[in-house]
Amino acid sequence: xxxxxxxxxIDVGTTSTRAALVDGRGRVLGRAAARSTLTCxxxxxxEQDAEVLWxxxxxxxxxxxxxxxxxxxxxxxxxxxxxRASTIVWDRSTxxxxxxxxxxxxxxxVDRATELTHAGYVVFPQTSAAKLEALLDRIPQGRQRAHAGxxxxxxxDAYVAFRLSGGTVFATDTSQASATGYYDPFADTWNxxxxxxxxxxxxxFPRLCGTEEVVGYTASSLLGxxxxxxxxVADQQSALIARDSPVVGTTKITFGTSATCDVDTxxxxxxxxxxxxxxxxxxxxxxxxCLEGMVITAGATLDWLVTLGLAPSVQALDREAAQVPDSGGxxxxxxxxxxxxxxxxxxxxxxxxxxxxSSTRGHLARAALESVAFRCREILGAxxxxxxxxxxxxxxxxxxxxxxxxxxxxxxxxxxxxVRPVEREATLLGAALCAGRAAGLRWPxxxxxxCATERVFEPRGSDAGRESRFDAWRTAxxxxxxx
Numbered sequence: 001x002x003x004x005x006x007x008x009x010i011d012v013g014t015t016s017t018r019a020a021l022v023d024g025r026g027r028v029l030g031r032a033a034a035r036s037t038l039t040c041x042x043x044x045x046x047e048q049d050a051e052v053l054w055x056x057x058x059x060x061x062x063x064x065x066x067x068x069x070x071x072x073x074x075x076x077x078x079x080x081x082x083x084r085a086s087t088i089v090w091d092r093s094t095x096x097x098x099x100x101x102x103x104x105x106x107x108x109x110v111d112r113a114t115e116l117t118h119a120g121y122v123v124f125p126q127t128s129a130a131k132l133e134a135l136l137d138r139i140p141q142g143r144q145r146a147h148a149g150x151x152x153x154x155x156x157d158a159y160v161a162f163r164l165s166g167g168t169v170f171a172t173d174t175s176q177a178s179a180t181g182y183y184d185p186f187a188d189t190w191n192x193x194x195x196x197x198x199x200x201x202x203x204x205f206p207r208l209c210g211t212e213e214v215v216g217y218t219a220s221s222l223l224g225x226x227x228x229x230x231x232x233v234a235d236q237q238s239a240l241i242a243r244d245s246p247v248v249g250t251t252k253i254t255f256g257t258s259a260t261c262d263v264d265t266x267x268x269x270x271x272x273x274x275x276x277x278x279x280x281x282x283x284x285x286x287x288x289x290c291l292e293g294m295v296i297t298a299g300a301t302l303d304w305l306v307t308l309g310l311a312p313s314v315q316a317l318d319r320e321a322a323q324v325p326d327s328g329g330x331x332x333x334x335x336x337x338x339x340x341x342x343x344x345x346x347x348x349x350x351x352x353x354x355x356x357x358s359s360t361r362g363h364l365a366r367a368a369l370e371s372v373a374f375r376c377r378e379i380l381g382a383x384x385x386x387x388x389x390x391x392x393x394x395x396x397x398x399x400x401x402x403x404x405x406x407x408x409x410x411x412x413x414x415x416x417x418x419v420r421p422v423e424r425e426a427t428l429l430g431a432a433l434c435a436g437r438a439a440g441l442r443w444p445x446x447x448x449x450x451c452a453t454e455r456v457f458e459p460r461g462s463d464a465g466r467e468s469r470f471d472a473w474r475t476a477x478x479x480x481x482x483x
Contacts, residue, residue, distance in 0.1 A: 030068025129181025255400025293341030
């Protein structure tokens with residue numbers, strides 16, 4: 001196969017669906033995107049319409065082809081990535097979703113997660129293992145139909161692969177599976193004991209596949225060509241893979257709805273407070289693992305401030321923050337949907353502290369930006385303790401990485417260089433990279449667009465000053481004892 005062959009990548013994210021055509025050097029030839037809508041029908045509930053998501057996938061695929069001027073016959077493989085633990089239940093024969101998608105942000109099943117944890121399973125409220133039972137119970141005779149083989153489930157990756165293939169592919173890779181709460185990383189299988197406890201048939205679970213594996217083909221009726229579906233990979237792992245450097249300690253933060261920190265731990269399973277083992281990619285003895293921690297509401301915090309009217313847009317909020325040299329003594333805890341790693345306290349709520357009559361919009365905006373950086377420092381500190389490896393630099397990607405101010409704040413708080421790539425759609429590039437490898441493409445290393453650096457933000461200030469500001473923030477947010 002020619003090294004210049006193109007790869008089609010799809011990323012079904014929380015707030016947008018994106019598609020891109022990538023050439024053999026990792027350069028994006030064409031792309032398209034569609035915004036996604038979330039609904040919150042009750043306390044803790046966050047949902048999406050899976051059928052609308054599927055239509056967005058089709059629209060962005062055709063849009064990317066049109067933007068690139070590339071025909072389906074010129075595509076060597078398809079790679080699929082997307083949000084994890086966003087749970088969909090659908091009819092096996094038609095592909096029709098039978099209930100709204102339960103977003104990974106949904107916290108309506110916190111009590112069930114607690115019960116399962118007490119029973120000896122590592123199940124966080126965001127994971128599918130906390131939610132699948134509730135979804136089935138919302139469908140008339142849902143459990144009976146599941147046992148009859150009529151109903152299946154998966155994250156968005158499995159659903160998209162199923163629909164793209166015309167129902168012939170029902171699979172998910174280990175990186176996606178490891179975020180569901182159902183995956184046993186030690187046995188490299190679905191956790192049979194947990195399935196038995198919940199009374200769920202194994203047949204409704206997708207087949208576990210490798211991250212880089214041809215699992216089937218797209219239906220010719222959709223794109224006019226049968227294209228190998230050659231990669232399924234979780235979005236955050238995909239962004240780390242896009243660094244194209246399988247080195248233990250490689251660290252990245254993706255800035256989207258959340259801020260997700262991932263550290264490559266190689267072939268070893270490592271544990272840290274508030275995390276569980278995540279597969280980076282692969283199956284069996286070839287697996288690589290990573291540690292992951294999440295600021296649950298990062299970009300979502302900025303969106304919330306815009307909704308409140310603090311600024312007309314996130315970009316305007318960024319400009320407000322740039323007007324002041326510091327937060328003026330204002331601190332924020334970005335726990336609008338609970339407090340993630342390393343605390344894992346879903347009951348915690350957001351806090352603004354240190355407000356005075358002299359506090360301005362700029363101070364509040366800067367406190368919000370700083371709060372995410374402080375939370376990332378907490379997460380990376382827990383991971384450093386677990387791995388014994390301190391990163392030389394932190395790679396960033398995602399929509400939030402466009403902000404020079406926010407990235408400089410992170411460098412100042414973390415005390416290491418923050419490296420921003422030319423192409424910030426890292427999740428798409430990682431999916432393309434994996435699919436190309438599975439299809440036999442020989443991707444270049446080092447100078448490929450996957451790795452090209454646009455800017456490095458060097459940390460400013462002293463280590464002592466960094467520690468002082470971090471300690472003051474923890475005290476203001478009442479995290480000194482909680483942490």
